[in-house]
Amino acid sequence: MAETPNQSRDKSSASPWFMRSALAIGLAVVFIALLNNARQSSTSHWLESYGPGTESETCQQVPKLSPTNKRVETYIRETVQSAEYQREVIKKLSGIIQIPSESYDELGPIGEDDRWDIFFQIESYLKDTYPTVFQNVKLDHANTHGLILTWQGSVSPSQAKPILLLAHQDVVPVLMENVKDWTHPPYDGHYDGEIIWGRGATDDKGYLISIIETLDLLIKSGFTPKRTVILAFGCDEEISGENCGRPISNFLHEQYGNDGIYLIMDEGSTGIQREFDRSFAMIGVAEKGYLDVGINVSSTGGHASNPPDHNAIGILSEIVVAIENNPFLGKITSKNPMFHFLECAAVYAAGSSFPMSDRRTLSKAAAQDNNISQKQLDQALGNMKYHFRTSQSMGKINGGVKINAIPETASTMVNLRLAVETSIAQVEAHYESLVKTISRKHGMVFKGFHSTCDPSVSRKICLFGVDALEPAPISPADAESYHILSGTIKNVLKPLGQDDELIVTPYLMPANTDTKFFWALTKNIYRFTPVNLVENLNRAHTTNEFIRADEFVREPLFFASLILNSDDVVD
Structure with a gap:
């Protein structure tokens, strides 16, 4: 292609400009290299520079957050501490464990494979056990067995995004040849005075009972939420969630749209544990x-x-x-x-x-x-x-x-x-x-x-x-919702051993939950079980699954405090 006159004229004067540009680029390359070296040097001494006295700069802890509604908080706290209440809620968990709601990898479609029918029993059990809840919530079904309970708040969801608590009704199967290895039969829901035994005790019927129990307590306390509270119970989390988890997510997305939920809480694989000889509350972000x-x-x-x-x-x-x-x-x-x-x-x-x-x-x-x-x-x-x-x-x-x-x-x-x-x-x-x-x-x-x-x-x-x-999006640890969750943990839960403080920290879930379907609904997805899971988690999906009763009975206080604290920030 022939050069234009301007191109020919510019070529003769380009040399000084080119030299200046090359020098600038060279200096930039040197600066970036020095910056990278500085960063690498800083990172190379990363954990070595931390210790007592650096708390204000790293791993800052929020203060305890107590609900402003002291009347309701006191009612919940005093109720869950009573021996009569604890006997009743333990009995409720034992009862739902006795329904063998197993999900199998080779299940056919809902409505065609009659092994799904066990979930009608779960729904009936919840309705019979919690009549007050079902009188005050709107119940929707997603693909028959996905249950969505909506407790409508006084403020529009467009002004105060709802809080969503998830749990699943299904459990992994127990092989007949392994039943003999259980200390107590897997579907007896046996309570020995300290431990509640049975398939689903930890994963995930304890969590399910805790959050519906929370609504029951809040309703009976006379509390009226400003922020809508939603409970959603899947039926197939253990086999991918396509039959209930995804339909529940689709239903809620149609209702609230992208980023329409304030906070999602689901089970965690960590909870409260002791690592490095300190007590940590590990939030799966x-x-x-x-x-x-x-x-x-x-x-x-x-x-x-x-x-x-x-x-x-x-x-x-x-x-x-x-x-x-x-x-x-x-x-x-x-x-x-x-x-x-x-x-x-x-x-x-x-x-x-x-x-x-x-x-x-x-x-x-x-x-x-x-x-x-x-x-x-x-x-x-x-x-x-x-x-x-x-x-x-x-x-x-x-x-x-x-x-x-x-x-x-x-x-x-x-x-x-x-x-x-x-x-x-x-x-x-x-x-x-x-x-x-x-x-x-x-x-x-x-x-x-x-x-x-x-x-x-x-x-x-x-x-x-x-x-x-794909790996899940990482939920922010600097969001208002995370700070509310952290403050609630600090206020309600206690450290293990002799520690004077429970350290709240982000953590990674190595397994997957039904939250994988809910990424579009909110960035604030947190997976956390408010109990010491060190022993419990080792028994999930295997012989002798259990949950300690003294920890389980306190879970509703945690969830109620979280709902109350989330309500306090609504204008």
Whole structure:
């Protein structure tokens, strides 16, 4: 293309301008490099600089927050402390445990598979047990068994966004062959004077009874909310939530729209625990992502007397070994809520429980120091290591139908929980890279995620994903709703052991809840169970699930205080 006169004239005068620009760019590059070095230097001493006296700068704690409505607060507090009340609420939890509302992976549609009918019993039980609640709330159904209870506030939801408390009615199944291993039958709801035993005691019928009990107490106290209060009970949280969790979310979204909810509370996997020899109230402000990866290997079959060097099972085994030998590496970044939990621990923990050597290792890891090995990082993190990395677990494997026949297919399923810094696309790329190498080695056709696995091709390896879920958005720890929740925790709940203070901190849920369907309704999604879950959580989903009665009976005081405190900020 021919130059224009202006282009020709500009070229002769461009040299000084270009030199000035190059110098400016060079200086900018140097400045950015110095800034990055300064940041890295700062991060490299990250946890080492925290300790007593740095509380005002890091892990600031809000003061206790007591409701202004002292009459109602006193009524709730005195009621839940009475022996008669405690006997009654324990009996209510025992009763709902006795309804075996199991959800199964292979359930058919609601209305067609009669195993869903058990949830009619749950609804009837709640109506019979809480007549006062159902006389004062509007009950809606989402896909038959999703229950939505709306206690209308005096102020329009457009002016005071509703508070939403979630729980689920379903429990994981109990295998018949395991019933004999239970101290008390799983569906007896046995109370031994200290502990309430049974499937669902912790996950999640204790939570469900606590929040509906809260409404019952508030209504009986004469309290009239300004802010609308919504309770929503799913029916299939343990099997993905598509049948109730998603329909409930869709129903509420139609009612209130994007960002139409003030605060969502759901069960937490942490609650109050003791770490680093200090008591922490751990609020789940995010959840790890989720992905099930399926790997199918197809090869030619035949008689076992004339086998190939590597049949489908052998090749699949090679893939499994490659996956386990190439785990996802841990990473410490400020995006992870656990980053801020470690800061809180560094400020409040005694030096002996969080030694400087571990702080130095974690600080260097946060500064991306390549001299820190994965083993060193895992040792410093201890049982928290999978909060900082994507986990992978081989869950199922199938292959072969007869000992003297060469298997034509073999398959496995891998369960992954995605770190907050990663994505489904990154995980898929990692698996495709590993498996593609093995497929080439054996001269097999490779089909990655999002491609068609051609059934006419006899020798192939295919990958597919199931139940893909990106890591949850991180809820703000500086929002008004978080401060109200923190202040309520400080006011109602007590530290463990001899600690003089319960430290409230953001935390990460490694598992998933029904909140995965509610991201559009609010940014303020918090997962927290107001009890000591150290022992309880270890029993969820397995033999001898239980909840301590002395902790369970106090939960309604916490939820009532949260509702009252949230109501106090309404103009």
